[in-house]
Amino acid sequence: MTADLTELEARLAEQDEPHLSPDEYKAVFRQHPAGVAVVALNHRGRPVGFTATSVISVSAAPPLLAFSLASTSSSWPALAEARTLAISFLADHQDDVSARFATSGVDRFAAGGWSSLPTGEPVVDDALSWVRGRVVQRTPVGDSFLVSVRALRSSVSQGTSPLVYHDRTYHRIGDHSAL
Numbered sequence: 001m002t003a004d005l006t007e008l009e010a011r012l013a014e015q016d017e018p019h020l021s022p023d024e025y026k027a028v029f030r031q032h033p034a035g036v037a038v039v040a041l042n043h044r045g046r047p048v049g050f051t052a053t054s055v056i057s058v059s060a061a062p063p064l065l066a067f068s069l070a071s072t073s074s075s076w077p078a079l080a081e082a083r084t085l086a087i088s089f090l091a092d093h094q095d096d097v098s099a100r101f102a103t104s105g106v107d108r109f110a111a112g113g114w115s116s117l118p119t120g121e122p123v124v125d126d127a128l129s130w131v132r133g134r135v136v137q138r139t140p141v142g143d144s145f146l147v148s149v150r151a152l153r154s155s156v157s158q159g160t161s162p163l164v165y166h167d168r169t170y171h172r173i174g175d176h177s178a179l
Contacts, residue, residue, distance in 0.1 A: 004140040033166040036094075038101045039067060040114070040122040041085040043078035047109045047122040050075045051102035053165050055087060063151035065131065068144045074104060079138075079147065086117060086132045087149070088124035090163040095170040097124055098163060117153075128163075129156040 020028070040049035050073065058064040065087070069076055079085070090098055101108045114122045123130045133149035164171040 005143065008142065030167045033164050033171070036090045036098045036163040036165050036170070037067070038088045038090065038097065038124050038127075039069075039075075039079075039085055040088065040124075041078060041082045042116070042120040042122065043082065047114070047116075048075055048078040049101050049108050049122060051098045052087070055089075058148065064136070064148055065133070065151060066146055066148045068141070068146050070144050071140070072143070076145070079135075079145075082135055084119065084121055084132065084134050084152075085149065086121035086123045086130055088127035088130040090124065091126060091128040091157070091160040092163050092172040093160075094124070094126070094163055098165070098170065123155075127157070128160055129154060 034053035035055065037052050037055045038049050039052050039055075040047060042048075050069070052067045052069070054068045056066055058066050067087070069079060073079075097113060100106070100111060109122065113125050115125055116122055117132055119132065121132055123132075131149075131151045132153040133151045135147060136150050137146075137148040139146040139148070161173045164173060
């Protein structure tokens with residue numbers, strides 16, 4: 001990882017361009033709303049999970065999605081070995097679930113509210129939707145990893161709205177937002 005980061009920094013330095021400071025960069029993305037998901041997997045017989053607002057659709061054919069995770073995350077060692085995982089897209093009433101899975105140093109699964117798929121991956125109960133997938137690539141990018149996943153199975157609920165994260169606060173999309 002260090003060699004890759006050093007190489008990336010060297011390539012960026014060669015461009016000799018002014019660039020945003022970390023605080024300026026964070027300020028930009030605080031203004032960009034994002035859907036909220038919990039990424040979860042089974043690692044050596046125990047569930048591991050974390051909140052992610054970086055989940056993106058990459059391709060419909062083949063069905064690929066991706067998310068990023070900091071290399072310093074406590075979940076990274078388990079994710080580095082994972083073959084499969086599940087991504088639960090949270091519903092508008094699940095801000096407490098998101099907060100729990102974003103908290104370090106706690107057993108994120110102790111409060112319940114999740115189930116295991118027959119293949120072992122944990123999914124959040126009452127989530128808006130979930131995708132079970134196979135990890136196909138882990139790409140080091142800066143101080144994080146971009147994890148690409150091939151979607152294998154899914155479930156979608158009807159009649160609820162997504163949880164949205166914007167400027168460090170959870171939001172709900174209501175009927176007033178429909179055009």
